[in-house]
Amino acid sequence: MNILAELRSRFSVALKKVQPDAAGTQIEKLSNLVLPSQDTKFGDYQANCAMPLGKQLSLPPRQVAEQLLAALDVSDICNPPEIAGPGFINLRVLDTWLIEQLAKLPVSYTHLRAHETASYL
Numbered sequence: 001m002n003i004l005a006e007l008r009s010r011f012s013v014a015l016k017k018v019q020p021d022a023a024g025t026q027i028e029k030l031s032n033l034v035l036p037s038q039d040t041k042f043g044d045y046q047a048n049c050a051m052p053l054g055k056q057l058s059l060p061p062r063q064v065a066e067q068l069l070a071a072l073d074v075s076d077i078c079n080p081p082e083i084a085g086p087g088f089i090n091l092r093v094l095d096t097w098l099i100e101q102l103a104k105l106p107v108s109y110t111h112l113r114a115h116e117t118a119s120y121l
Contacts, residue, residue, distance in 0.1 A: 001101060003093065007045055007074065008034045014071035018064065019053065043082070043090035050087035061087030 012031040015022065022030075030049040037046045050068060054061035065087040074081065079092045 003077070003101075004034070004036065004045070006077065007047075007091065008032065010072060010074055010077075011047060011049065011068070013073070014068050015049065015053070017071035018067045019057065037090065042084060042088075043092045045078075045091040045093070047081075047089035047091070050089065054087060063087075065089050 008031040011034050012027050015027050015030050019027075030053055033049040033052070034045060034047045037043050047068070050061040050065035053068075054064040057064060062083060065083045068089065069081055069083065072081065074091065076094075077097050078094060082090045084090055
């Protein structure tokens with residue numbers, strides 16, 4: 001499983017709930033703002049889609065982030081997401097989820113180094 005693709009997919013669902021009239025391309029652009037975190041002290045992944053969506057909806061980005069979190073279902077993959085600053089959403093992957101994913105890898109992948117295995121996920 002590609003965790004980034006899965007997180008983006010789940011954000012797409014939440015974005016559609018927050019902005020039901022949005023076109024598919026707009027939802028895709030916003031969900032592509034879910035990225036690996038540049039600083040791991042903030043989490044494993046971050047979502048920066050509340051800022052541009054806040055402008056579109058004429059709402060404060062933090063309020064939009066709160067709406068996104070209310071519509072977002074990542075509890076099986078991540079610890080509860082956190083809102084930081086003006087509306088950044090920080091995500092930390094559950095250790096238990098990572099262990100489950102590693103256990104599903106074919107035996108031929110067990111010899112890979114940690115960074116190679118992470119890119120496989």
